[in-house]
Amino acid sequence: MEPNTGITFDDVAGIDEAKQDFEEVVDFLKTPQKFAAVGAKIPKGVLLVGPPGTGKTLLAKAIAGEAGVPFFSLSGSEFIEMFVGVGASRVRDLFNNAKKKSPCLVFIDEIDAVGRQRGTGIGGGNDEREQTLNQLLTEMDGFSGNSGVIVLAATNRPEILDSALLRPGRFDRQVSVGLPDVKGREEILKVHSKNKKLDKNVSLSVIAMRTPGFSGAELANLMNEAAILAGRRGKDKITLKEIDDSIDRIIAGMEGTQMTDGKNKMLVAYHEIGHAVCATLTQGHDPVQKVTLIPRGQARGLTWFKPNEDPSLTSKQQLFARIVAGLGGRAAEEIIFGEPEMTTGAAGDLQQVTQIARQMVTRFGMSEIGPWSLIDPAVQSSDVVLRMLARNSMSEKLAEDIDRSVKHIIEKAYEIAKTHIKNNRDAIDRLVDVLLEKETLTGDEFRGILAMFSDKFSGNVQQNDNVRELVNV
Incomplete structure (x- = not known):
């Protein structure tokens, strides 16, 4: 128990919508009589839902700090022991202590450790975790009145929580704490x-x-x-x-050892320039930020892009442009070095491209099959048990249609990528020469050199002396 967390809403940024919801909770704790006068009841519990690292625990501490009330914090896993009954006993002790310090906040982090859907365990329902959950359900909305005790809980897997835990009267509110824009x-x-x-x-x-x-x-x-x-x-x-x-x-990942001059370095340079050229010449793709031959992690070279807008909504044109850009490296290898010289360097690109194309067909309805989702939500659930129990009701004919549509999207994008490489060979050769010399090209340098060779792109870039100097070397 912390009497004062020392954290306020000023320490929490980027989740303004969630903060607005919790300002009401702070008002409840500070001036309950204002709401009681109009017949309002203090919410029993608030569930914070969101990906890891978005500030759920920090937000809970800020609520206690703003309200100036005691803050009880613990993890869901702390209730569970190998001895049956210990977890339920700890729940009772927690709420007894909280009632003595009322008004106060009780924060249970990772509540999915104890609040998982009942009846999914092997060997029946009389296990320790379910007894603990039953006690928690009773304390939150049972025969005893917990006036002034507000329960906050956090999870990044709300779909596996028990429905009895989520009903109004226990967790009256669910507040989404998403990734910041x-x-x-x-x-x-x-x-x-x-x-x-x-x-x-x-x-x-x-x-x-x-x-x-x-x-x-x-x-x-x-x-x-x-x-x-x-x-x-x-x-x-x-x-x-x-x-x-x-x-x-x-x-x-971490920066690796730079490659020495040779065939591999030249091949990687053409591969990365292929990505950058295909992305730049395909409408809807984000602009190139830099192209580098400095290895990082498993990658021998990298092409970075800078998003124009926040990628919360993505159009069909943008997804297709990403596929064209992803295939640009393989297209450059095939056109410039020939099919026998293609390398394994495009393995990660092909995996990413296939995933985007399959999502366009099965999730986003962006193919000739039609605008409907072709995957059962249980099949793509993050919970392993639900995925194992889910039955895929897809017919063989539909599975064939999906594979055909995915193949059609990728083949169409690959033809466009090869066309970009063939039509801009002079620009690519010049860009590779400069990249081999400098090892890193900024986005402005890349676009400036490309504009000198590409009529399609020349009107969009302002030339400068540094770029002309790079081309004329």
């Missing part, structure tokens, strides 16, 4: 940059644009990695270079 990421970066010395050229809004899909925990880790990198390099401030390197490290 671009504005939310910028606010989170501001919070985690307060105690760090940033160079004046560092723009948090640009960093927020470069980190789609990052959670609050990942953004905090990003700024910490950048600070460690700046210290290692003997700098007194964090520059954009440290932040860029930290993003690359988090997404792709």
